[in-house]
Amino acid sequence: MRRLGDLEAEIMDRLWRWDRPATVREIVDDINRIRPVAYTTVMTVADVLHRKGLLRREKSGRAWLYEPERSREEYTAALMQDALGNTEDRQAALQRFVEHMPPDDVSALAAALRAAGQIPGSDEEPGALS
Amino acid sequence: MTDSLGHVRELFLVNHHALPPLTVAIAVGALLPKALASSHWAHRTPRTALVVWSVLALSLITSLSLAFLQLLLPAADSHQLSRFVESCIFFDGADCPPLPLNSPADAGIRVWAAFAAAAVAPVAFTAVLVREFLSAKRRRARHGELLRLVGSRQPELRATVLQHDAPAVYCLPGRAPQVVVSSGALRVLTEQQLAAVLEHERAHIAGRHHLLIAAAAAFGTAFPGLPLAHLVRTEVPLLLEMTADDRALRRCSRGTLATALYVVASGQAPHSAVAAGGPSAVLRVRRILTPHATSSPASWRAFAAFPAAAALTLFVMACCSVPGITDWPSK
Numbered sequence: 001m002r003r004l005g006d007l008e009a010e011i012m013d014r015l016w017r018w019d020r021p022a023t024v025r026e027i028v029d030d031i032n033r034i035r036p037v038a039y040t041t042v043m044t045v046a047d048v049l050h051r052k053g054l055l056r057r058e059k060s061g062r063a064w065l066y067e068p069e070r071s072r073e074e075y076t077a078a079l080m081q082d083a084l085g086n087t088e089d090r091q092a093a094l095q096r097f098v099e100h101m102p103p104d105d106v107s108a109l110a111a112a113l114r115a116a117g118q119i120p121g122s123d124e125e126p127g128a129l130s
Numbered sequence: 131m132t133d134s135l136g137h138v139r140e141l142f143l144v145n146h147h148a149l150p151p152l153t154v155a156i157a158v159g160a161l162l163p164k165a166l167a168s169s170h171w172a173h174r175t176p177r178t179a180l181v182v183w184s185v186l187a188l189s190l191i192t193s194l195s196l197a198f199l200q201l202l203l204p205a206a207d208s209h210q211l212s213r214f215v216e217s218c219i220f221f222d223g224a225d226c227p228p229l230p231l232n233s234p235a236d237a238g239i240r241v242w243a244a245f246a247a248a249a250v251a252p253v254a255f256t257a258v259l260v261r262e263f264l265s266a267k268r269r270r271a272r273h274g275e276l277l278r279l280v281g282s283r284q285p286e287l288r289a290t291v292l293q294h295d296a297p298a299v300y301c302l303p304g305r306a307p308q309v310v311v312s313s314g315a316l317r318v319l320t321e322q323q324l325a326a327v328l329e330h331e332r333a334h335i336a337g338r339h340h341l342l343i344a345a346a347a348a349f350g351t352a353f354p355g356l357p358l359a360h361l362v363r364t365e366v367p368l369l370l371e372m373t374a375d376d377r378a379l380r381r382c383s384r385g386t387l388a389t390a391l392y393v394v395a396s397g398q399a400p401h402s403a404v405a406a407g408g409p410s411a412v413l414r415v416r417r418i419l420t421p422h423a424t425s426s427p428a429s430w431r432a433f434a435a436f437p438a439a440a441a442l443t444l445f446v447m448a449c450c451s452v453p454g455i456t457d458w459p460s461k
Binding site for chain 1: 273277279294303310312327330334339340370388389392394395398411419
């Protein structure tokens with residue numbers, strides 16, 4: 001059985017792709033083209049997404065029209081902010097491969113690589129900076 | 131001996147039991163950390179160094195706790211406490227003297243105050259630690275939730291990909307740990323570099339490094355201004371990065387890992403503000419590129435440091451709990 005989290009992603013994905021408000025019925029019909037899913041399940045999950053602040057909705061006749069609160073790009077940017085942010089208090093939450101660095105340190109890195117004969121991105125690893 | 135003389139004597143003797151733990155607190159809190167941070171073997175053998183930092187941190191908490199206890203405890207009770215510890219804990223309760231302690235009535239409050247003071251350092255650290263764990267867990271949950279919605283799982287990479295131009299690689303530890311790579315990182319890294327970077331992040335997850343990082347951050351917050359706290363906070367994350375680098379080096383060449391680090395760092399928009407871990411990447415690259423800096427066996431000092439720190443802690447415990455050692459100044 002799929003987890004509800006997957007269904008959340010499926011719902012958000014459709015609403016972002018369609019780029020317009022949609023009813024639960026439309027979403028259910030679209031998912032049903034790939035796999036069967038119950039109307040009430042989608043309705044429940046859409047309501048959860050609304051309560052989490054990810055979807056906004058307004059009444060249209062007897063049905064709710066759902067729409068993403070923010071674009072996919074905005075959420076991605078927020079995640080990247082977490083991933084690139086250099087505030088110390090985020091250290092325990094994520095572990096980055098390399099911290100966001102000031103320009104001086106980047107040049108010091110390049111100097112260290114040059115001194116070791118590893119010209120950054122040119123000789124040993126062609127395509128490193130392609 | 132007259133009563134008044136006894137009181138005068140007690141006034142002067144009150145503190146003598148606090149001296150050993152205070153000495154250790156100063157040594158592990160201020161003197162040893164600077165020596166350890168400037169030593170050469172620490173970065174060469176990050177695992178050993180991590181153990182030593184942990185022992186120093188625990189020694190500080192223990193010695194502070196004992197110092198506070200002994201500072202407030204009347205000397206007579208301090209001796210009785212020693213006997214209590216000796217006969218009730220070390221010798222299985224035979225001839226266990228009673229606690230509460232039989233000091234003059236007005237000293238009863240002082241005894242309880244001393245026990246309360248002893249709890250201050252461990253309780254403060256535990257409270258900050260729990261708060262740190264919970265807030266990190268909350269942030270990870272929020273991050274993981276959005277990641278599930280906008281990231282795409284790539285089973286062949288065993289990673290989640292985020293569509294973003296800036297190169298970024300990180301791991302989200304916790305109950306459902308995952309490695310995250312931005313499409314920008316996939317674009318600038320070669321296949322070998324990517325494998326090295328992913329291996330590095332998986333080492334973080336496999337080693338559950340986030341727990342130690344949270345503990346180090348909590349320690350830094352709980353004892354502000356102390357050299358040990360400041361250094362634990364900065365050195366522990368750096369040593370964990372080095373541990374993960376070493377793990378990645380089992381699968382890739384030194385050049386591959388070092389250039390991967392540079393490629394990711396230089397691809398991000400430069401950050402002119404003072405970066406928290408800025409110089410650490412330079413240290414890591416120099417270390418990765420210097421063969422003996424990562425592969426040499428631990429020096430004798432590395433092996434000596436751990437037993438020395440452990441012996442120091444045991445010495446403090448002994449000084450405060452075994453009458454044979456502690457009674458000498460008062461006799």
